[in-house]
Structures are given as structure tokens and as C-alpha cells.
Amino acid sequence: MKHNEKAPAGAMVVKLEMVAQAAGVSPSTVSRILNGTAVVSEAKKQAVNEAIAKLGFVPNPIARGLAGGRTFSIGVITQSIDSPFYGGALRGIEEALAPDGYSPLFVSGHWDAVQEARCIDVLRSRRVDGIIVLTGRLSDKVLKACAKTLPVVVTGRALKAPGLFALNFDNFQGGQLATRHLLDLGHRQIAFIAGDDGHPDATERHRGYRAALEAAGVAYNPALVVSGRYYEESGRLAVERLLDSGCRFTAIFSANDQMAQGAALGLYRRALRVPDDISIVGFDDLAQSAYALPPLSTVRHPAVEMGRLAATAMLQLLRGDKPVVEVPVPQVIARESSQRLR
Amino acid sequence: MKHNEKAPAGAMVVKLEMVAQAAGVSPSTVSRILNGTAVVSEAKKQAVNEAIAKLGFVPNPIARGLAGGRTFSIGVITQSIDSPFYGGALRGIEEALAPDGYSPLFVSGHWDAVQEARCIDVLRSRRVDGIIVLTGRLSDKVLKACAKTLPVVVTGRALKAPGLFALNFDNFQGGQLATRHLLDLGHRQIAFIAGDDGHPDATERHRGYRAALEAAGVAYNPALVVSGRYYEESGRLAVERLLDSGCRFTAIFSANDQMAQGAALGLYRRALRVPDDISIVGFDDLAQSAYALPPLSTVRHPAVEMGRLAATAMLQLLRGDKPVVEVPVPQVIARESSQRLR
DNA sequence: TTGTATGCGTTATCAG
DNA sequence: CTGATAACGCATACAA
Numbered sequence: 281m282k283h284n285e286k287a288p289a290g291a292m293v294v295k296l297e298m299v300a301q302a303a304g305v306s307p308s309t310v311s312r313i314l315n316g317t318a319v320v321s322e323a324k325k326q327a328v329n330e331a332i333a334k335l336g337f338v339p340n341p342i343a344r345g346l347a348g349g350r351t352f353s354i355g356v357i358t359q360s361i362d363s364p365f366y367g368g369a370l371r372g373i374e375e376a377l378a379p380d381g382y383s384p385l386f387v388s389g390h391w392d393a394v395q396e397a398r399c400i401d402v403l404r405s406r407r408v409d410g411i412i413v414l415t416g417r418l419s420d421k422v423l424k425a426c427a428k429t430l431p432v433v434v435t436g437r438a439l440k441a442p443g444l445f446a447l448n449f450d451n452f453q454g455g456q457l458a459t460r461h462l463l464d465l466g467h468r469q470i471a472f473i474a475g476d477d478g479h480p481d482a483t484e485r486h487r488g489y490r491a492a493l494e495a496a497g498v499a500y501n502p503a504l505v506v507s508g509r510y511y512e513e514s515g516r517l518a519v520e521r522l523l524d525s526g527c528r529f530t531a532i533f534s535a536n537d538q539m540a541q542g543a544a545l546g547l548y549r550r551a552l553r554v555p556d557d558i559s560i561v562g563f564d565d566l567a568q569s570a571y572a573l574p575p576l577s578t579v580r581h582p583a584v585e586m587g588r589l590a591a592t593a594m595l596q597l598l599r600g601d602k603p604v605v606e607v608p609v610p611q612v613i614a615r616e617s618s619q620r621l622r
Numbered sequence: 623m624k625h626n627e628k629a630p631a632g633a634m635v636v637k638l639e640m641v642a643q644a645a646g647v648s649p650s651t652v653s654r655i656l657n658g659t660a661v662v663s664e665a666k667k668q669a670v671n672e673a674i675a676k677l678g679f680v681p682n683p684i685a686r687g688l689a690g691g692r693t694f695s696i697g698v699i700t701q702s703i704d705s706p707f708y709g710g711a712l713r714g715i716e717e718a719l720a721p722d723g724y725s726p727l728f729v730s731g732h733w734d735a736v737q738e739a740r741c742i743d744v745l746r747s748r749r750v751d752g753i754i755v756l757t758g759r760l761s762d763k764v765l766k767a768c769a770k771t772l773p774v775v776v777t778g779r780a781l782k783a784p785g786l787f788a789l790n791f792d793n794f795q796g797g798q799l800a801t802r803h804l805l806d807l808g809h810r811q812i813a814f815i816a817g818d819d820g821h822p823d824a825t826e827r828h829r830g831y832r833a834a835l836e837a838a839g840v841a842y843n844p845a846l847v848v849s850g851r852y853y854e855e856s857g858r859l860a861v862e863r864l865l866d867s868g869c870r871f872t873a874i875f876s877a878n879d880q881m882a883q884g885a886a887l888g889l890y891r892r893a894l895r896v897p898d899d900i901s902i903v904g905f906d907d908l909a910q911s912a913y914a915l916p917p918l919s920t921v922r923h924p925a926v927e928m929g930r931l932a933a934t935a936m937l938q939l940l941r942g943d944k945p946v947v948e949v950p951v952p953q954v955i956a957r958e959s960s961q962r963l964r
Numbered sequence: 965t966t967g968t969a970t971g972c973g974t975t976a977t978c979a980g
Numbered sequence: 981c982t983g984a985t986a987a988c989g990c991a992t993a994c995a996a
Binding site: 321 | 965966967968971972973974
């Protein structure tokens with residue numbers, strides 16, 4: 281059965297014009313009331329609102345988009361729609377956008393600048409009112425160019441440009457805190473599983489690790505640094521390389537929780553116990569990390585909150601305001617995967 | 623800075639009309655070629671395609687939606703945009719829709735029939751061409767009514783109606799398989815952490831558990847069945863209740879991986895070891911479950927694949943075809959959280 | 965303050 | 981096979 285027929289008469293869609301007729305005013309007046317575009321007499325406003333309620337009128341965003349150039353939808357470029365970390369951010373965005381009548385349009389860039397650029401095209405063709413970019417690999421240049429046409433909010437980098445707002449989490453400090461936590465527990469030989477160098481946040485966490493080490497008078501040892509790709513498996517592989525290298529270490533700081541979990545499995549495979557033999561600290565504080573065995577010590581990176589803030593900033597940009605948001609600061613959550621060196 | 627100005631001249635958007643002019647044909651002809659609505663001479667087709675390529679023309683879905691009544695977007699009602707299980711399904715949907723030029727529009731129902739109904743309104747007002755409902759709490763009646771206006775694909779239930787296609791995973795068999803796996807390992811006292819009774823899939827898994835037990839001549843013991851709400855924490859709580867009840871059991875079958883992970887933590891807190899003291903089998907095979915400690919035995923429920931199938935079915939419905947899809951069968955993935963009873 | 969007329973970018977319906 | 985022309989549902993100059 282095809283679905284190309286118009287809706288059945290019973291489910292007839294009410295249009296603005298019908299509201300106007302029912303209220304005894306012109307369509308433009310109805311439109312004005314809907315958008316608050318101009319002052320309308322209280323009497324007509326009432327009549328129109330009643331008509332809207334009675335007829336159950338819902339403005340057609342499609343027509344609205346064509347006519348007014350606004351679609352009340354915000355494009356969101358995430359990297360993978362099923363990422364445990366970014367998933368939280370998507371939820372935050374969804375929550376913050378809803379009260380204002382905006383809908384998010386999620387597209388996945390898969391950590392690939394080319395695909396991300398294609399995402400921008402898709403979003404642009406769908407006439408979104410703004411774009412939120414969750415980290416990713418797009419160059420600052422592309423982002424700035426994009427911001428010339430549409431308001432843009434981007435996370436995971438520091439950047440300043442007209443029409444663009446960057447929401448940056450302090451990954452450097454986060455890296456420092458995690459490392460210092462291990463240092464405070466008496467560890468001196470701390471390995472680091474780095475994220476992909478393509479990520480600015482990954483390099484920042486790395487910098488933080490190094491800075492904390494040096495501040496404590498511990499030499500930075502490149503042999504203790506291996507890089508992964510932010511997935512569990514790469515954490516497992518990293519640990520194997522570390523172990524095979526013969527370098528001694530008593531603790532691991534992993535640039536994200538997923539790799540930390542993979543690292544834990546790698547250790548388990550070599551009959552090494554966490555935290556008795558090796559302490560581990562992750563980064564992100566995924567929901568699942570509290571249920572890891574042992575529960576994972578980590579740096580809290582509030583994804584939902586970040587998403588909410590990004591959306592709020594976008595709403596402010598749309599209103600023509602300069603966004604003012606307070607980015608949460610990193611905080612270490614000490615659970616059971618890290619313990620004092622014995 | 624506001625963004626209401628038209629795009630700068632440089633980034634001028636090419637419209638269908640311009641393509642027509644460049645190719646020396648009428649707009650209708652271009653439209654026909656784009657949509658394959660009618661037969662067009664090969665010569666003009668070439669000219670038009672060249673013009674499209676040269677100008678980099680991209681049809682405007684908004685205008686398309688207004689004029690043709692189709693928006694090339696498919697509404698997807700998921701329960702929580704950051705669910706580890708449904709996330710995979712979203713990815714599958716995204717992947718399967720893309721080649722045909724459709725975009726998914728994700729909205730979250732939060733396991734609440736009222737919110738889900740509101741989602742339908744939002745999607746309808748955005749004029750989606752069809753709706754995919756991932757399980758949820760909507761009544762069959764509402765779904766059927768919805769299918770009268772729009773093609774609907776729903777997962778997690780068996781249902782037949784015109785314009786509607788139900789994609790049901792065999793949860794009953796899955797429950798059976800998991801239980802039989804434990805039975806085969808010699809376990810006889812098998813506890814079951816059930817999912818919320820509101821979920822049809824949860825009750826099916828429960829039925830499967832019971833059927834497998836009885837088929838093996840093991841009496842179904844209600845005292846060994848506790849229910850959770852599909853989240854980690856409820857799994858932990860369930861295990862505590864089980865332990866506190868004093869009932870003996872040597873294995874646990876959890877209705878999903880998330881609760882299994884919570885249960886594992888609960889056991890850990892009581893100094894019980896998995897699998898040495900208690901075996902655990904989950905359900906879903908989340909990506910993270912392969913990295914749990916110990917790696918979790920579970921029933922594979924291929925989320926990505928299910929999403930892909932749902933989207934494919936939707937595409938077929940849209941084409942006017944009767945969907946034919948082969949739903950994957952459950953399969954137990956034996957890892958290390960389950961072992962032979964000693 | 966309000967109504968009229970026009971346009972947004974396509975598709976669909978007509979003639980030809 | 982192809983080209984005019986009229987919708988699609990709403991917002992917005994412009995006029996009143």
C-alpha cells in the first residue's frame with residue numbers, strides 16, 4: 281500500500297488560513313501573533329488563540345522554513361551516533377533545545393573531515409538554523425567559513441570568530457588532575473595511553489600529564505607513552521605494547537574511559553590485578569565506568585552538561601546575544617581502580 | 623551578531639531554475655530528471671546532469687517537502703538517545719537510510735507512552751515521510767492509527783496492520799538459549815533478573831527462561847526471579863535482594879547486559895567471584911560487554927543490524943513494496959562470565 | 965494596528 | 981516528450 285495519497289478527510293490538516301477565517305482576521309495577523317513579529321490588539325489575539333486551540337492548529341515547519349528562512353531545527357554533527365561519551369551530549373542538546381521549540385538534527389561525521397564537511401552540506405541543504413559541532417576533525421578555517429552563514433557552536437577547541445562560539449573543556453587541567461591523583465598515591469612510574477593526535481583534546485590531556493609529572497619532579501619518559509584511538513580495543517593493545525616493552529610502571533592514566541576499560545582487560549589477560557598490581561585512571565566518567573570491576577577512577581567530563589551548554593549557547597546566538605556559559609571544571613572521581621602504591 | 627541576512631553573494635545557493643537555464647531546458651524537465659518522474663530524452667538528461675555537476679546544485683529538501691509532500695526524512699522514536707543498546711540501532715538506521723537520500727530525525731520517548739505520543743506529533747508536524755518506532759510503550763492501537771497516515775515500522779513486538787511493519791527479534795528463543803547455556807554447564811539453581819514488565823521483550827525473555835528450565839526438568843522457582851529496570855543500578859539492587867533472600871543459586875541470567883554488569887558489581891561487593899562462585903549470562907551483547915571483567919557471556923542481539931533492517935523495511939514500505947527482511951536469530955556468545963558448575 | 969500581495973524552491977497538473 | 985502555470989503553507993514588505 282502506497283502512502284502518497286493526501287491524508288484522509290477526517291485527519292484534515294488545519295492551516296493558518298483556516299485559523300484566520302475562524303477568528304475573522306487576516307492570515308498575516310495570525311502569523312504575527314504566532315511569531316510575535318508585531319503588536320496586535322488584545323481582542324484579536326484572544327480570538328486567534330482560541331481558534332488555534334479549537335482547531336488544534338500546528339504550524340507547518342516546512343512551510344515556515346521555506347517562507348521565513350527558519351526551520352527551528354539545529355544541526356548537530358556528532359562523530360558516532362552510538363558513542364558512549366557523545367551520546368550524553370546529544371541528550372543534553374535535546375533537552376535544552378526542546379523548551380524553545382527547536383529540534384536537533386543529528387548527523388555523524390565519523391572522525392573524518394571529509395565526512396564532516398558532507399554533514400555540513402546535508403545540514404545546510406536542510407536549512408538548519410544553526411550548527412553544533414561536537415569536536416571532530418574539521419579545520420578551524422572551515423568552521424569559521426561556516427559561521428559566516430550560520431551560527432556555529434563548537435566543542436573541544438578554543439577558537440574565536442564572529443558568529444561562532446567555542447565551548448572548551450579544560451582537558452589540560454583534567455590531564456593534570458588525573459596524573460596528580462596517581463602521583464599523590466605514591467606512583468612515580470605512570471604510563472599514559474594517549475588518544476589520537478588528531479584530537480586537540482587528546483593532545484591537551486597529554487600535555488596535562490606531562491606538566492603534572494614535571495611539576496612533581498618526575499621525568500617525562502616517552503617510553504611510557506603509547507597512543508590508542510579512543511576505543512576499548514586500542515586500550516588493550518596499548519597495554520600489551522607497554523608490557524612487552526619491558527618498561528616498569530605501577531599505574532596507567534588513560535586518555536579516556538573506553539581505552540581504560542580495554543587496558544584493564546589487557547592487564548587481566550596477563551594476570552595483573554587492578555589496582556593491586558597496577559592502578560588505572562580514566563577520563564570522561566562514562567555512566568558505565570561506575571559499574572566497571574573494579575569501579576573506575578576517572579576524571580569527570582560531564583557530557584550531558586556540555587551538550588546542554590552548547591545548545592544554550594546556540595539559542596543565545598540565535599537571539600543575537602553573546603553567549604555566556606560557565607563551563608564545568610574537571611574533577612577527579614576516585615573510585616577503586618587506583619590505590620596507594622605499596 | 624544576527625544571522626538573518628541572506629547568504630553572501632559568493633556562497634550563493636544554486637536553485638533548480640538556474641540549472642534549467644544553464645542546460646537550456648525548463649525547470650520541470652530538471653525536476654523530472656531528478657525524480658525520475660517521467661521519461662526524458664537522453665540528450666537533455668546529459669545536459670542537465672552536466673549543469674548540475676558544474677553548478678554543484680543540491681535540491682532543497684524544504685521546498686521539496688512543501689511542493690511534493692515528501693521531506694526525505696524519517697522520524698525515529700528511540701527511548702533515550704544515549705542508550706548503549708539503541709544507539710547501535712540508530713547507527714544502523716542512519717547507515718541504511720543515507721544511500722537513498724533520506725535523513726533520520728531522532729526523538730526520545732523515554733519509555734513513556736505520553737512522551738512518545740508527543741514525539742509522534744513533533745514528527746508529524748515536521749512532515750516526516752515515515753516513522754520507525756524502536757520498541758517503547760505506545761499501544762498497538764496508537765501505532766495502527768498512526769499507520770493509517772504514515773508508513774510505520776516498529777521493533778520489539780509482533781503486530782500486523784496495513785501500512786505497518788513489525789520487526790520482531792525472537793526474545794523468547796534468546797531467553798531459552800541463555801538459560802539452556804547455563805543448564806548445559808550444569809547449573810540448576812539459576813536466578814533471573816527480569817526486565818520491566820512493561821516491555822514485551824522483557825516478558826518474552828522471561829518466558830524463554832521458564833520454558834528452558836521446564837524443558838530440562840528443573841522447577842521454575844519464583845523466589846529466584848527478581849525484576850529490574852534495565853539499568854545497571856537495578857541489576858545491582860536485584861542481586862542484593864537475591865542474596866538477602868537466602869535462596870541458593872549458582873548462576874544468574876540477566877535480561878540485559880546493563881543489569882548483568884550491575885549484578886556483577888553487586889556480587890563483587892559481597893566478595894563473590896564471577897564465574898568461580900556465580901556464573902552470569904546477559905542479553906544484548908553490547909560492544910562494551912566484550913571488555914567487561916570477566917568478559918560477559920551473553921545473547922547476541924544485533925542492534926546495528928536491527929536498525930539497518932528497520933530502515934530497509936521503511937524504504938520498501940515507501941516504495942509501496944511489502945517488506946521482506948530476514949531477522950537475525952539469537953545466538954549465545956559464551957565468554958568468561960559463565961563456566962561449568964563445580 | 966491590520967490587510968493585501970508577493971515570494972520562498974520545488975513538484976504536479978495541465979496543455980501542447 | 982516537454983514547457984507553462986498553479987499550487988504547497990507560511991512570512992514579510994508594503995500599503996492602508
